[in-house]
Structures are given as C-alpha cells and as structure tokens.
Amino acid sequence: MRYLRKTLGAIAVATGLACVGTATSGIAYAGAAQPASLYSPSALVLTVARGEAAGTATVERAVTLHCAPVPGGSHPSPAAACEELAAANGDLDRLTALPGDRPCTREWDPVTVTGDGVWQGKRVSWSATYSNTCEMRTRVAESAVLSF
Template identity: 60%
Template sequence: MRYFRALGATAFATATGLALVGTAFTGTGTAEAASASSTSLYAPSALVLTLGQGSRPSTATVVRAVTLSCSPTPAGTHPAPEEACAELNAAGGDFGQVMAISGDRPCTREWNPVTVTGDGVWQGRRVHWSATYGNDCELRSRTAEGAVFAF
C-alpha cells in the first residue's frame, strides 16, 4: 500500500511539474511567443523613477520612487503607467525631451533642490538619466502636462 501511495505522489508531482514547465515555456500558448519572450532576461522597457531631495543624484535623499514597465503592456507602481509610457514612446525614451515640456507656472527663487532620475532598460538598452531643479515648483512647472514624473 505504501508503494502505491508513494508512486501516486511521484506521478502527481511529475505531472504537475510537466504542466508547470509547459506553461512556463508557452506563455500565450504559441511557440512563436515562447521563443520571442525567451530572447532576453529583462523586459525591453523597465525603469525605476525617483524624486529626491538634494542637488546630486548620488547623495539626494529619495523621497518617492516608482517602477514603470512599458513592455509588453504598461505596468508598475507608477500611478499612470499608460500615460507615462505613451510620453516616453513619443520621445523615443529620451527623458530630456520629456522634461522639455514647460509650463507658465510662476515659482519662487527658493533654493531647495530636487533631483529626478530614470534608471533601467529602455527598448533593450541601458539608460541612466538625472536632472536637478531649484525646487519642487520648478520641477512641476517643467512637467505641468507630463505624466512621467507625476508621482
């Protein structure tokens, strides 16, 4: 009786393992999708965006941070991943272009620097970007209509 129980458990574990392996390799159920998804270890567009207090990215105290993945579908902890991915796609992943959006919002000349960063992989290439603004108002004025750093 013990032999049959052990054999039954082994057969169940083997069948379950094969079923899991099958789903891991097929993803959407097609061989083409399986080979396309296994060509890279990383998502083609996965970023970590931060907002920190301070004038240098290496020493700024991170106040807020979000993740943003734009492939295969917009996702992450970013509050508006669809809009942020659309902006980055329109700018070809160039954060400088995204931050070039400027508003007419008046700001004080207070020096309380904030630094924003974008690190990760964009369409298969490694990216590291940062910019420092005099204060939070100046940052918000530059991105008044943008969603990438609106978190």
C-alpha cells in the same frame, strides 16, 4: 624520443578533449540565455529626491514602470507614461524640455528627479535637478511619466 612522442600525443588528445568539453559546455549554456519574451525590455525606476545630485540626494518618492509586453509597475498611470515615452523614443530630456509658465520663488531647495533602467533594450540613466519643488512641478506638470 619515443617517450616524448607518446607524451606529446597524450597531451594533444587531452587538450582536444578539453576543448571539445568546453565547446559542448558553451553550447549547452547558450540555450539558457534565451530571452523569455520577444519584446525588448523597457523598465524604469523613477525617483524624486531632495538634494543637488542624484548620487547623494535623499529619495522621497520612487515608482517602477515597465512597458513591454504590457504597461505596468507601481507608476500611477503606466499606460499613459509608456505611450509618452514611446513618443519621445525613451528620451526623458524631451519630456522636460519646455519651461513651465507658473511663477516660482527663487529659493534654493534642490529637488532631483531620476530615471534609471532600460528602454527598448538600451540602458537609460537620466537625472534633472530643479531649484525647488515649484520649479520641478512646473517643468514636469505636462508629463505623464514624471507626474507621480
């Protein structure tokens, strides 16, 4: 019985030390996860691809766009694109909601436009497929974000 008490006591002490070590380790690593900036991340990769579905289409063009803390990336007009995204609250559907007034042929040669990344700390995954390049250009002509 005495042996059992000593063994259980040793196990309790060892478990307590292990828990303290884990808690201390958790505190030590918590500081490493602090953000480098006060701004929520806003960064997107925008693509134009040939094909019907975002997952299988062949990418023809791609640009990066980041908006915080300052606009940048390989997008040709990052400041205008970030301003437009802010006005749309990051909703890429709002940038292509109105149909264009340019006449296009009815040929089926699908083009898919995608936007993937983070907008103000929230995950964004968007795509739109157009029947051909003419329809795509008509729908995104007024969008600084999608005109690249």
